[in-house]
Amino acid sequence: MVIKGILFDFDGTLTVPGAINFLEIKASLRCPPDMPILEFIESLDKYEQQKAYKLLDRHEEKAARISLPAQGAESVIRELKNENLPLGIITRNSLDSVLLALNNFDNICVDDFAIILTRDNVKPKPDPAGVLIAASKMGILPEELLLVGDFSLDIMAGHAAGAKTALIVYDATRTIPPHPEPDYKINHLRELIPIVSSSKPK
Ligand SMILES: [Mg+2]
Structure with missing residues:
Protein backbone atom coordinates (compact mmCIF):
# COMPACT_ATOMS: atom_id res chain seq x y z
CA MET A 1 0.00 0.00 0.00
CA GLY A 18 13.48 13.68 27.65
CA ALA A 19 12.21 17.27 27.78
CA ILE A 20 9.16 15.98 29.60
CA ASN A 21 9.94 14.10 32.78
CA PHE A 22 6.93 11.82 33.05
CA LEU A 23 8.11 10.22 36.29
CA GLU A 24 8.41 13.63 37.94
CA ILE A 25 4.92 14.61 36.74
CA LYS A 26 3.50 11.30 37.96
CA ALA A 27 5.14 11.75 41.37
CA SER A 28 3.71 15.26 41.74
CA LEU A 29 0.23 14.00 40.77
CA ARG A 30 0.58 10.86 42.93
CA CYS A 31 -0.07 8.84 39.79
CA PRO A 32 1.22 5.24 39.98
CA PRO A 33 4.40 4.98 37.85
CA ASP A 34 2.93 2.25 35.63
CA MET A 35 -0.32 4.12 34.87
CA PRO A 36 -0.66 6.59 31.97
CA ILE A 37 -1.13 10.15 33.26
CA LEU A 38 -4.31 11.13 31.37
CA GLU A 39 -6.13 7.94 32.36
CA PHE A 40 -5.10 8.50 35.99
CA ILE A 41 -6.40 12.08 35.92
CA GLU A 42 -9.68 10.95 34.36
CA SER A 43 -10.13 8.49 37.24
CA LEU A 44 -10.12 11.34 39.80
CA ASP A 45 -13.16 13.26 40.96
CA LYS A 46 -13.94 16.53 39.15
CA TYR A 47 -12.26 18.83 41.68
CA GLU A 48 -9.06 16.77 41.84
CA GLN A 49 -9.13 16.47 38.04
CA GLN A 50 -9.10 20.23 37.55
CA LYS A 51 -6.19 20.60 39.96
CA ALA A 52 -4.32 17.78 38.24
CA TYR A 53 -4.81 19.19 34.72
CA LYS A 54 -3.52 22.59 35.91
CA LEU A 55 -0.43 20.93 37.32
CA LEU A 56 0.05 18.91 34.13
CA ASP A 57 -0.33 22.06 32.00
CA ARG A 58 2.41 23.76 34.04
CA HIS A 59 4.78 20.82 33.64
CA GLU A 60 4.07 20.61 29.90
CA GLU A 61 4.62 24.33 29.43
CA LYS A 62 7.97 24.14 31.21
CA ALA A 63 9.01 21.16 29.07
CA ALA A 64 7.77 22.73 25.82
CA ARG A 65 9.91 25.83 26.37
CA ILE A 66 13.10 23.76 26.54
CA SER A 67 12.23 21.10 23.97
CA LEU A 68 14.32 20.95 20.81
MG1 LIG B 1 6.29 10.37 22.34
Missing part, protein backbone atom coordinates in the same frame (compact mmCIF):
# COMPACT_ATOMS: atom_id res chain seq x y z
CA VAL A 2 1.37 3.42 -0.97
CA ILE A 3 2.04 5.75 1.96
CA LYS A 4 0.14 8.95 1.22
CA GLY A 5 0.38 10.76 4.54
CA ILE A 6 2.38 10.75 7.77
CA LEU A 7 1.12 11.36 11.28
CA PHE A 8 3.80 12.09 13.86
CA ASP A 9 3.71 11.73 17.59
CA PHE A 10 5.27 14.91 18.96
CA ASP A 11 7.30 14.55 22.17
CA GLY A 12 10.26 12.25 21.76
CA THR A 13 9.48 11.74 18.07
CA LEU A 14 9.75 15.19 16.45
CA THR A 15 11.48 16.56 19.56
CA VAL A 16 14.52 15.34 21.45
CA PRO A 17 13.32 12.79 24.00
CA PRO A 69 13.74 19.44 17.36
CA ALA A 70 14.85 15.82 17.10
CA GLN A 71 17.91 15.23 14.95
CA GLY A 72 16.94 15.61 11.30
CA ALA A 73 13.32 16.50 12.10
CA GLU A 74 13.30 19.79 10.23
CA SER A 75 15.07 18.57 7.08
CA VAL A 76 13.02 15.35 6.91
CA ILE A 77 9.76 17.29 7.28
CA ARG A 78 10.87 19.66 4.50
CA GLU A 79 11.69 16.73 2.20
CA LEU A 80 8.38 14.98 2.89
CA LYS A 81 6.55 18.25 2.27
CA ASN A 82 8.39 18.59 -1.05
CA GLU A 83 6.95 15.18 -1.98
CA ASN A 84 3.52 16.75 -1.38
CA LEU A 85 2.84 14.36 1.46
CA PRO A 86 0.30 15.69 3.97
CA LEU A 87 1.75 15.64 7.49
CA GLY A 88 0.06 15.72 10.87
CA ILE A 89 0.82 15.67 14.59
CA ILE A 90 -0.98 13.55 17.16
CA THR A 91 -0.16 14.00 20.83
CA ARG A 92 -1.58 13.39 24.27
CA ASN A 93 -0.30 16.85 25.23
CA SER A 94 -2.18 20.12 25.02
CA LEU A 95 -2.28 22.23 21.85
CA ASP A 96 -0.64 25.11 23.74
CA SER A 97 2.40 23.00 24.56
CA VAL A 98 2.80 21.88 20.92
CA LEU A 99 2.58 25.48 19.65
CA LEU A 100 5.08 26.59 22.27
CA ALA A 101 7.52 23.80 21.38
CA LEU A 102 7.19 24.52 17.64
CA ASN A 103 8.64 27.98 18.39
CA ASN A 104 11.94 26.21 19.02
CA PHE A 105 12.00 24.88 15.44
CA ASP A 106 13.78 27.16 12.96
CA ASN A 107 12.23 26.10 9.66
CA ILE A 108 9.02 24.35 10.63
CA CYS A 109 5.81 25.95 11.77
CA VAL A 110 2.21 25.05 12.47
CA ASP A 111 1.26 25.66 8.81
CA ASP A 112 3.42 22.73 7.71
CA PHE A 113 0.86 20.35 9.21
CA ALA A 114 -2.48 19.45 7.68
CA ILE A 115 -3.81 18.61 11.14
CA ILE A 116 -2.71 18.83 14.77
CA LEU A 117 -4.55 16.50 17.12
CA THR A 118 -4.13 17.00 20.86
CA ARG A 119 -5.96 16.02 24.01
CA ASP A 120 -7.91 19.27 23.57
CA ASN A 121 -9.65 18.09 20.40
CA VAL A 122 -9.60 14.29 20.30
CA LYS A 123 -9.78 11.21 22.53
CA PRO A 124 -6.12 10.51 23.37
CA LYS A 125 -4.04 7.59 22.06
CA PRO A 126 -4.25 4.58 22.33
CA ASP A 127 -7.76 5.39 21.09
CA PRO A 128 -7.67 5.20 17.26
CA ALA A 129 -10.08 8.16 16.82
CA GLY A 130 -7.37 10.73 16.10
CA VAL A 131 -5.64 8.54 13.53
CA LEU A 132 -8.93 8.03 11.67
CA ILE A 133 -9.70 11.76 11.78
CA ALA A 134 -6.22 12.54 10.40
CA ALA A 135 -6.62 10.12 7.48
CA SER A 136 -10.02 11.57 6.65
CA LYS A 137 -8.69 15.16 6.85
CA MET A 138 -5.83 14.19 4.49
CA GLY A 139 -8.32 12.55 2.12
CA ILE A 140 -6.63 9.14 2.33
CA LEU A 141 -7.47 5.71 3.71
CA PRO A 142 -6.21 4.81 7.20
CA GLU A 143 -4.00 2.10 5.67
CA GLU A 144 -2.35 4.75 3.48
CA LEU A 145 -1.32 6.67 6.59
CA LEU A 146 1.95 6.00 8.41
CA LEU A 147 1.96 6.74 12.13
CA VAL A 148 5.41 7.45 13.56
CA GLY A 149 5.88 7.33 17.32
CA ASP A 150 8.30 6.45 20.09
CA PHE A 151 5.94 4.77 22.54
CA SER A 152 3.59 1.82 22.90
CA LEU A 153 0.47 4.03 22.90
CA ASP A 154 1.42 5.40 19.46
CA ILE A 155 1.74 1.96 17.92
CA MET A 156 -1.48 0.79 19.61
CA ALA A 157 -3.46 3.74 18.22
CA GLY A 158 -2.06 3.36 14.70
CA HIS A 159 -2.60 -0.38 14.69
CA ALA A 160 -6.17 -0.09 15.98
CA ALA A 161 -6.98 2.41 13.23
CA GLY A 162 -5.57 0.13 10.52
CA ALA A 163 -2.73 2.53 9.74
CA LYS A 164 0.88 1.56 9.09
CA THR A 165 3.14 2.15 12.08
CA ALA A 166 6.79 3.01 12.57
CA LEU A 167 8.40 2.85 16.00
CA ILE A 168 11.32 5.23 16.37
CA VAL A 169 13.91 4.06 18.85
CA TYR A 170 16.44 6.75 19.76
CA ASP A 171 17.63 4.97 22.88
CA ALA A 172 17.75 1.18 22.71
CA THR A 173 18.07 0.91 26.50
CA ARG A 174 14.67 2.52 27.08
CA THR A 175 11.94 0.04 27.95
CA ILE A 176 8.62 0.43 26.16
CA PRO A 177 5.48 -1.33 27.44
CA PRO A 178 4.06 -4.14 25.27
CA HIS A 179 2.46 -3.12 21.98
CA PRO A 180 1.56 -4.66 18.62
CA GLU A 181 4.48 -5.28 16.27
CA PRO A 182 5.11 -2.09 14.26
CA ASP A 183 5.48 -2.30 10.46
CA TYR A 184 8.83 -0.52 10.71
CA LYS A 185 11.45 0.04 13.40
CA ILE A 186 13.72 3.00 12.80
CA ASN A 187 16.50 4.79 14.69
CA HIS A 188 16.41 8.08 12.81
CA LEU A 189 13.66 10.11 11.14
CA ARG A 190 15.71 10.12 7.93
CA GLU A 191 14.82 6.45 7.46
CA LEU A 192 11.28 7.58 6.64
CA ILE A 193 12.38 8.89 3.24
CA PRO A 194 13.24 5.46 1.76
CA ILE A 195 10.22 3.89 3.49
CA VAL A 196 7.91 6.34 1.73
CA SER A 197 9.62 6.10 -1.66
CA SER A 198 9.76 2.29 -1.62
CA SER A 199 6.00 2.16 -0.93
CA LYS A 200 5.36 3.78 -4.33
CA PRO A 201 4.70 1.55 -7.35
CA LYS A 202 7.78 1.22 -9.59
Whole structure:
Protein backbone atom coordinates (compact mmCIF):
# COMPACT_ATOMS: atom_id res chain seq x y z
CA MET A 1 0.00 0.00 0.00
CA VAL A 2 1.37 3.42 -0.97
CA ILE A 3 2.04 5.75 1.96
CA LYS A 4 0.14 8.95 1.22
CA GLY A 5 0.38 10.76 4.54
CA ILE A 6 2.38 10.75 7.77
CA LEU A 7 1.12 11.36 11.28
CA PHE A 8 3.80 12.09 13.86
CA ASP A 9 3.71 11.73 17.59
CA PHE A 10 5.27 14.91 18.96
CA ASP A 11 7.30 14.55 22.17
CA GLY A 12 10.26 12.25 21.76
CA THR A 13 9.48 11.74 18.07
CA LEU A 14 9.75 15.19 16.45
CA THR A 15 11.48 16.56 19.56
CA VAL A 16 14.52 15.34 21.45
CA PRO A 17 13.32 12.79 24.00
CA GLY A 18 13.48 13.68 27.65
CA ALA A 19 12.21 17.27 27.78
CA ILE A 20 9.16 15.98 29.60
CA ASN A 21 9.94 14.10 32.78
CA PHE A 22 6.93 11.82 33.05
CA LEU A 23 8.11 10.22 36.29
CA GLU A 24 8.41 13.63 37.94
CA ILE A 25 4.92 14.61 36.74
CA LYS A 26 3.50 11.30 37.96
CA ALA A 27 5.14 11.75 41.37
CA SER A 28 3.71 15.26 41.74
CA LEU A 29 0.23 14.00 40.77
CA ARG A 30 0.58 10.86 42.93
CA CYS A 31 -0.07 8.84 39.79
CA PRO A 32 1.22 5.24 39.98
CA PRO A 33 4.40 4.98 37.85
CA ASP A 34 2.93 2.25 35.63
CA MET A 35 -0.32 4.12 34.87
CA PRO A 36 -0.66 6.59 31.97
CA ILE A 37 -1.13 10.15 33.26
CA LEU A 38 -4.31 11.13 31.37
CA GLU A 39 -6.13 7.94 32.36
CA PHE A 40 -5.10 8.50 35.99
CA ILE A 41 -6.40 12.08 35.92
CA GLU A 42 -9.68 10.95 34.36
CA SER A 43 -10.13 8.49 37.24
CA LEU A 44 -10.12 11.34 39.80
CA ASP A 45 -13.16 13.26 40.96
CA LYS A 46 -13.94 16.53 39.15
CA TYR A 47 -12.26 18.83 41.68
CA GLU A 48 -9.06 16.77 41.84
CA GLN A 49 -9.13 16.47 38.04
CA GLN A 50 -9.10 20.23 37.55
CA LYS A 51 -6.19 20.60 39.96
CA ALA A 52 -4.32 17.78 38.24
CA TYR A 53 -4.81 19.19 34.72
CA LYS A 54 -3.52 22.59 35.91
CA LEU A 55 -0.43 20.93 37.32
CA LEU A 56 0.05 18.91 34.13
CA ASP A 57 -0.33 22.06 32.00
CA ARG A 58 2.41 23.76 34.04
CA HIS A 59 4.78 20.82 33.64
CA GLU A 60 4.07 20.61 29.90
CA GLU A 61 4.62 24.33 29.43
CA LYS A 62 7.97 24.14 31.21
CA ALA A 63 9.01 21.16 29.07
CA ALA A 64 7.77 22.73 25.82
CA ARG A 65 9.91 25.83 26.37
CA ILE A 66 13.10 23.76 26.54
CA SER A 67 12.23 21.10 23.97
CA LEU A 68 14.32 20.95 20.81
CA PRO A 69 13.74 19.44 17.36
CA ALA A 70 14.85 15.82 17.10
CA GLN A 71 17.91 15.23 14.95
CA GLY A 72 16.94 15.61 11.30
CA ALA A 73 13.32 16.50 12.10
CA GLU A 74 13.30 19.79 10.23
CA SER A 75 15.07 18.57 7.08
CA VAL A 76 13.02 15.35 6.91
CA ILE A 77 9.76 17.29 7.28
CA ARG A 78 10.87 19.66 4.50
CA GLU A 79 11.69 16.73 2.20
CA LEU A 80 8.38 14.98 2.89
CA LYS A 81 6.55 18.25 2.27
CA ASN A 82 8.39 18.59 -1.05
CA GLU A 83 6.95 15.18 -1.98
CA ASN A 84 3.52 16.75 -1.38
CA LEU A 85 2.84 14.36 1.46
CA PRO A 86 0.30 15.69 3.97
CA LEU A 87 1.75 15.64 7.49
CA GLY A 88 0.06 15.72 10.87
CA ILE A 89 0.82 15.67 14.59
CA ILE A 90 -0.98 13.55 17.16
CA THR A 91 -0.16 14.00 20.83
CA ARG A 92 -1.58 13.39 24.27
CA ASN A 93 -0.30 16.85 25.23
CA SER A 94 -2.18 20.12 25.02
CA LEU A 95 -2.28 22.23 21.85
CA ASP A 96 -0.64 25.11 23.74
CA SER A 97 2.40 23.00 24.56
CA VAL A 98 2.80 21.88 20.92
CA LEU A 99 2.58 25.48 19.65
CA LEU A 100 5.08 26.59 22.27
CA ALA A 101 7.52 23.80 21.38
CA LEU A 102 7.19 24.52 17.64
CA ASN A 103 8.64 27.98 18.39
CA ASN A 104 11.94 26.21 19.02
CA PHE A 105 12.00 24.88 15.44
CA ASP A 106 13.78 27.16 12.96
CA ASN A 107 12.23 26.10 9.66
CA ILE A 108 9.02 24.35 10.63
CA CYS A 109 5.81 25.95 11.77
CA VAL A 110 2.21 25.05 12.47
CA ASP A 111 1.26 25.66 8.81
CA ASP A 112 3.42 22.73 7.71
CA PHE A 113 0.86 20.35 9.21
CA ALA A 114 -2.48 19.45 7.68
CA ILE A 115 -3.81 18.61 11.14
CA ILE A 116 -2.71 18.83 14.77
CA LEU A 117 -4.55 16.50 17.12
CA THR A 118 -4.13 17.00 20.86
CA ARG A 119 -5.96 16.02 24.01
CA ASP A 120 -7.91 19.27 23.57
CA ASN A 121 -9.65 18.09 20.40
CA VAL A 122 -9.60 14.29 20.30
CA LYS A 123 -9.78 11.21 22.53
CA PRO A 124 -6.12 10.51 23.37
CA LYS A 125 -4.04 7.59 22.06
CA PRO A 126 -4.25 4.58 22.33
CA ASP A 127 -7.76 5.39 21.09
CA PRO A 128 -7.67 5.20 17.26
CA ALA A 129 -10.08 8.16 16.82
CA GLY A 130 -7.37 10.73 16.10
CA VAL A 131 -5.64 8.54 13.53
CA LEU A 132 -8.93 8.03 11.67
CA ILE A 133 -9.70 11.76 11.78
CA ALA A 134 -6.22 12.54 10.40
CA ALA A 135 -6.62 10.12 7.48
CA SER A 136 -10.02 11.57 6.65
CA LYS A 137 -8.69 15.16 6.85
CA MET A 138 -5.83 14.19 4.49
CA GLY A 139 -8.32 12.55 2.12
CA ILE A 140 -6.63 9.14 2.33
CA LEU A 141 -7.47 5.71 3.71
CA PRO A 142 -6.21 4.81 7.20
CA GLU A 143 -4.00 2.10 5.67
CA GLU A 144 -2.35 4.75 3.48
CA LEU A 145 -1.32 6.67 6.59
CA LEU A 146 1.95 6.00 8.41
CA LEU A 147 1.96 6.74 12.13
CA VAL A 148 5.41 7.45 13.56
CA GLY A 149 5.88 7.33 17.32
CA ASP A 150 8.30 6.45 20.09
CA PHE A 151 5.94 4.77 22.54
CA SER A 152 3.59 1.82 22.90
CA LEU A 153 0.47 4.03 22.90
CA ASP A 154 1.42 5.40 19.46
CA ILE A 155 1.74 1.96 17.92
CA MET A 156 -1.48 0.79 19.61
CA ALA A 157 -3.46 3.74 18.22
CA GLY A 158 -2.06 3.36 14.70
CA HIS A 159 -2.60 -0.38 14.69
CA ALA A 160 -6.17 -0.09 15.98
CA ALA A 161 -6.98 2.41 13.23
CA GLY A 162 -5.57 0.13 10.52
CA ALA A 163 -2.73 2.53 9.74
CA LYS A 164 0.88 1.56 9.09
CA THR A 165 3.14 2.15 12.08
CA ALA A 166 6.79 3.01 12.57
CA LEU A 167 8.40 2.85 16.00
CA ILE A 168 11.32 5.23 16.37
CA VAL A 169 13.91 4.06 18.85
CA TYR A 170 16.44 6.75 19.76
CA ASP A 171 17.63 4.97 22.88
CA ALA A 172 17.75 1.18 22.71
CA THR A 173 18.07 0.91 26.50
CA ARG A 174 14.67 2.52 27.08
CA THR A 175 11.94 0.04 27.95
CA ILE A 176 8.62 0.43 26.16
CA PRO A 177 5.48 -1.33 27.44
CA PRO A 178 4.06 -4.14 25.27
CA HIS A 179 2.46 -3.12 21.98
CA PRO A 180 1.56 -4.66 18.62
CA GLU A 181 4.48 -5.28 16.27
CA PRO A 182 5.11 -2.09 14.26
CA ASP A 183 5.48 -2.30 10.46
CA TYR A 184 8.83 -0.52 10.71
CA LYS A 185 11.45 0.04 13.40
CA ILE A 186 13.72 3.00 12.80
CA ASN A 187 16.50 4.79 14.69
CA HIS A 188 16.41 8.08 12.81
CA LEU A 189 13.66 10.11 11.14
CA ARG A 190 15.71 10.12 7.93
CA GLU A 191 14.82 6.45 7.46
CA LEU A 192 11.28 7.58 6.64
CA ILE A 193 12.38 8.89 3.24
CA PRO A 194 13.24 5.46 1.76
CA ILE A 195 10.22 3.89 3.49
CA VAL A 196 7.91 6.34 1.73
CA SER A 197 9.62 6.10 -1.66
CA SER A 198 9.76 2.29 -1.62
CA SER A 199 6.00 2.16 -0.93
CA LYS A 200 5.36 3.78 -4.33
CA PRO A 201 4.70 1.55 -7.35
CA LYS A 202 7.78 1.22 -9.59
MG1 LIG B 1 6.29 10.37 22.34
